[in-house]
């Protein structure tokens with residue numbers, strides 16, 4: 001029977017704007033769920049929205065809206081974003097739904113029955129924006145430690161005996177080193193518990209919004225207390241006969257801000273108090289920062305996932321699905337569990353070009369175009385070479401090890417490492433040279449490149465589902481549906497008809513920043529003002545011209561040559577062949593400007609050494625009024641290595 005796994009994600013407040021920070025929690029859950037499904041697990045993946053906060057009611061009222069309609073509308077907006085970003089949830093739970101209300105009240109009653117809830121006077125400070133209680137001594141300059149406004153609250157309320165679970169929690173955390181991940185956060189939780197856990201007020205005066213306390217309609221359940229219950233409500237607890245096939249959760253994904261006080265202490269204590277099993281692990285990811293600050297609606301510094309994807313789709317003419325994968329790639333490749341990550345639009349573009357347009361795009365294009373070029377329109381009937389088989393197995397292993405630790409960025413790096421291996425493999429096995437010499441090893445090299453690509457399709461699938469589909473289509477195979485297929489020769493049978501390569505990620509033209517304004521210069525001599533065509537031209541015939549062979553090439557590496565401040569050592573791909581060219585364009589272009597760009601190269605110049613470095617060709621550039629280079633490039637993406645006439 002399939003292994004059952006449950007993946008839970010923290011549910012966003014509906015008064016917030018869905019941004020790439022809170023989508024990270026759901027995306028992490030999604031990659032985990034997709035990976036576990038690929039491993040053959042029977043996965044239950046929960047997402048949802050947190051709707052009972054007082055601030056949500058206030059936000060609705062501020063707009064003169066009915067709160068139920070208001071939350072339904074915003075919850076739907078989140079759901080639409082989850083759908084568009086391919087969050088493959090099995091359940092979307094809303095905390096205003098009947099099933100959640102029922103579970104929250106049942107859990108409250110259970111804890112009451114078990115003696116973990118008592119009544120008393122609550123006096124203290126309440127931060128409405130994070131729905132958190134604070135003591136006087138917690139405040140900083142009269143505000144919450146996060147700098148939010150607080151209100152004085154004095155009410156007869158119910159308390160949860162959190163303090164009673166201190167030892168049990170400590171014991172559990174100690175006995176289960178992977179209960180809280182990553183390790184630095186686990187240590188933070190341990191020191192928080194060591195300072196002593198205080199009982200927590202779990203009700204508020206009923207403001208006409210929220211889940212009524214069973215038998216006490218004048219009170220509602222504290223929103224964090226009810227929100228945490230969503231995880232078990234989602235499994236169908238307490239009524240559904242099969243709820244215990246979905247609980248305990250295998251993994252709970254949260255952002256670092258809601259780990260210590262809520263998911264690593266209060267939530268497990270509630271479960272212990274109710275006699276319910278604890279989840280296996282809670283993983284906290286770092287924040288996505290924008291301009292050095294946590295992305296948040298309150299600060300107004302948010303990047304909206306679909307706006308970012310749609311803008312990319314427009315700039316590159318890719319579909320929204322593929323643009324969403326570019327966003328998924330950015331977030332998964334740069335996310336960190338231990339630290340925060342900084343989002344910049346510039347990095348987003350650079351990563352698109354470097355990892356997707358260049359590495360993944362070239363890998364696909366080269367493997368398919370080499371096969372077709374050397375007469376293999378179907379997968380050859382020979383085994384792949386040991387080097388390729390080993391690279392696939394190593395990447396697969398590294399991916400699995402990373403995912404076992406929920407280190408998604410490391411898993412992404414294992415998949416992209418395999419894609420980069422392919423480039424090096426093709427360069428070192430030089431199939432064009434094997435073809436020239438009619439070397440029988442050519443077929444094995446072609447098979448190897450295709451098998452590496454097939455394995456890469458399987459590995460990127462949990463991360464970039466639409467891209468993986470496009471890769472499978474071009475390789476002429478069904479999508480990888482089980483982990484065991486990755487690296488299995490049977491997953492790409494001999495005779496499979498290969499499609500012609502189609503670019504999935506066309507390169508993004510990154511606008512150059514406006515140059516720094518320069519000090520006004522002395523007027524230049526007239527002859528430099530307007531570049532003129534030489535007057536004494538030597539005529540050549542068409543035959544002379546035909547001797548010069550031009551081809552479209554793509555720059556894949558650019559490295560400054562030490563001691564030569566004008567020169568770059570470039571590696572360019574001319575079709576499937578890689579060449580080194582030395583070029584004097586360093587003053588005009590940075591390596592980032594160059595990598596991935598298509599250019600025009602003269603390919604039959606006699607090789608020379610420039611500053612001791614071999615140069616096997618020359619690129620074409622126009623000259624600006626100061627003698628600087630303006631690279632010539634095709635007007636639109638040209639087929640790799642296309643002849644220029």
Ligand code: MSP
Nearest residue numbers: 010011012013021022025050227254255287288295
């Ligand atoms: N509603 C609570 C969670 C209740 S779970 C029982 C909440 N909502 S939230 O909308 O503020 O955050 C939703 C998720 O997004 C949380 O995991 C939170 O940590 C995460 N993030 C919110 N802003 C974030 C960033 N800027 N960066 C990364 N994650 C962030 O908390």
